[in-house]
Amino acid sequence: DAGVIQSPRHEVTEMGQEVTLRCKPISGHNSLFWYRQTMMRGLELLIYFNNNVPIDDSGMPEDRFSAKMPNASFSTLKIQPSEPRDSAVYFCASSTTGQFYGYTFGSGTRLTVV
Amino acid sequence: SQQGEEDPQALSIQEGENATMNCSYKTSINNLQWYRQNSGRGLVHLILIRSNEREKHSGRLRVTLDTSKKSSSLLITASRAADTASYFCASRMDSSYKLIFGSGTRLLVRP
Numbered sequence: 001d002a003g004v005i006q007s008p009r010h011e012v013t014e015m016g017q018e019v020t021l022r023c024k025p026i027s028g029h030n031s032l033f034w035y036r037q038t039m040m041r042g043l044e045l046l047i048y049f050n051n052n053v054p055i056d057d058s059g060m061p062e063d064r065f066s067a068k069m070p071n072a073s074f075s076t077l078k079i080q081p082s083e084p085r086d087s088a089v090y091f092c093a094s095s096t097t098g099q100f101y102g103y104t105f106g107s108g109t110r111l112t113v114v
Numbered sequence: 115s116q117q118g119e120e121d122p123q124a125l126s127i128q129e130g131e132n133a134t135m136n137c138s139y140k141t142s143i144n145n146l147q148w149y150r151q152n153s154g155r156g157l158v159h160l161i162l163i164r165s166n167e168r169e170k171h172s173g174r175l176r177v178t179l180d181t182s183k184k185s186s187s188l189l190i191t192a193s194r195a196a197d198t199a200s201y202f203c204a205s206r207m208d209s210s211y212k213l214i215f216g217s218g219t220r221l222l223v224r225p
Contacts, residue, residue: 004156031211043157043202043215055211091156099144099206102159103213 006092006106013113018080021109024073025094033103034067034077035091043091049075050097082113120203120216128224133190135219137203138183144208146179146186151200151218160188160201193223 005024013019025032034046047057049069057067064083069075079086089110093103120137127133139146145164149157163170163179163186170177176189190197200220204213 033213042217045212045214048211050211093157097211100162100164102147102149102162103157104159105149105156107156 004092004094004104004106006090006109008109009107010110011112013082013111015083015113016081017113018078019082019086019111019113021077021090021092021111023075023077023092023106025075025092026104027073029094029096029104030072031095031097032069032075033093033095034075035093035105037089037091037108038087046077046090079111082111084113087111087113120201120219122219123217124220124222126222126224127193129193129195131193133193133197133221133223135188135201135203135221137186137188137216139186139203139205139214139216140184141205141207143181143205144210145206146177147204147206147213148175148177148186148188149202149204149215151202153199157202190221193221195223195225197221198223 007022030051032049036044046059047067048055052069067077089108091105091108093105095101095103143165145162147162148160151157161172161177163177174191179186200218202218203216206213
């Protein structure tokens with residue numbers, strides 16, 4: 001398995017533009033997580049999907065953020081409109097459902113909003 | 115907000131020495147996990163210790179868990195330059211899907 005695949009690796013966009021981040025989880029993993037990492041706030045959980053259904057989106061900062069998982073092999077995180085404070089590294093992670101499994105993380109998308 | 119806090123924030127050692135990192139958490143947990151993050155990369159799962167376990171080994175890694183003190187430690191023995199990375203603890207509460215990550219320890223192993 002190629003692991004969790006995220007695209008793009010880097011994204012530079014202007015304030016106000018729409019940004020879409022993509023994730024392909026590991027086949028067979030039925031839990032998917034989006035995290036955001038910044039120096040100030042560390043790793044923050046944004047949203048959690050189980051079997052393609054959003055279970056908890058309480059970490060999504062505001063209505064400008066939305067996430068979808070149309071099928072078991074694809075998820076998107078969209079920011080519209082983007083703002084400079086959204087600049088961060090966004091990680092997607094997947095896992096087998098269950099208490100005693102670790103997460104497999106993608107390499108992340110480094111987003112810079114100018 | 116993050117549940118875990120780690121210390122030290124940064125650690126610099128010579129190759130061959132042991133590195134010890136500590137993690138504290140605030141609430142009752144089901145298990146605690148350690149992850150490594152190399153610069154510019156995603157996190158990699160290293161080891162998981164259950165709340166009813168006190169110590170666990172994996173290769174050069176040794177993890178301890180003290181639930182009475184709500185703390186854990188990660189020991190890397192005979193460190194190598196390739197161990198240079200940030201290390202994060204992550205706690206999982208009972209009946210929760212969430213992993214709450216600590217602030218991390220930046221480890222530098224000097225050749």
